[in-house]
Amino acid sequence: MALADATAGWSMGTIGAIAEFVRAPDEPASRGPNSVVTARGGIRLVLPDDVEAVAYETPAGPGSHWNHAVAFCLSAATARRETRTVLTELGPDTGALRPQDLPGVLFDLGLGTPTVDACVRTTDPELLAALRAAAGRPLFETGAPAALARHSPHRVFLTACGRVEVFTPIPAPNGRSPDGPHTHLLPHLLRAGRTHPATAPIPDGLVPCAHLHPAHPAVDGAGRPVPFDHRRHAAFQRLLATFGDPVQGAIKAAAVAAVRAGEGPDGALVPSDPPGRAALTVALRQLAHTDGPSPALGAWRRRHAPTPDLLDPDGDRDAR
DSSP: OGGGOTTOEEEEEETTEEEEEOOOTTSOOEEETTEEEOSSEEEEEOOOTTOEEEEEEEEETTTTEEEEEEEEEEEHHHHOOOOOOSOEEEEEOTTOSSGGGTTOEEEEOOOOOSSOEEEEEEOOHHHHHHHHHHTTSOGGGSSHHHHHHHHOOEEEEEETTEEEEEOSOOOOTTOOOOSSSEEEEOHHHHTTOOSSOTTSOOOTTEEEEEEEEOOOSSBOTTSOBOOOOHHHHHHHHHHHHHHBOHHHHHHHHHHHHHHHTTOOSTTOOOOOSHHHHHHHHHHHHHHHHHTOOOHHHHHHHHHTOOOGGGSOSSOOOOOO
């Protein structure tokens, strides 16, 4: 089970509001039948019977990076949460991952996100008073965000596939997210109301409710470059073969075959849809690692440099 793999990360949320759980290989962790908890955060994964796994890759940034993930998807109706639009007190968190957190009081931040209830949990009397005074109003029309930043409560993100809890401090404005479990809340991206990037080949009618981020071959868990790991690359390509979109797989295979044959991009059929163009971009970026530079690869990359719409629009994920 991927939960046992300390090199893999997980996330739950939507574009603009996401919680991530990662851990260091040597970090102490408590394992349950469908959960992992550390001193910095935890995850409980409960996949419904009708969940559909979709593996995919997307370009990340203007350089040579890409992200990869396996999205666990449900129908929009099955995935739908409470979609509250005002700060709402929910009471004690009876589903907390750790016994000591059961008395903590949950507050839904009221972000109106259809696939995730983004919540905070606290027992701090001062923060409880501030949140209760702001309850019933939209979060960003109150003083609650400043109180949240000051007290840094636990963040608890709930979806139809489980929950992610984050215990690490909330970084200062414009500060860097800490290594390990963390959350992002980006109101300007939330306003778009998108559940996933246009480059992700999620089937029509489905929405992602959780993501697995297996160990990346070119970057570590914090997004820092590492020597290319061919075994990790091959492992994710096997996941793509099983759970990926076959159309995107054919696009990648055709590009790889053309470059390895020394053929240039002239006359090649270029996909017009964002997932297809993303698959082509990722194939060229990966060839730079697996095969190294060549005149053919250089010509392809110059011709098919990614446009801004191909790069992950949420800014929530590190390249890994």
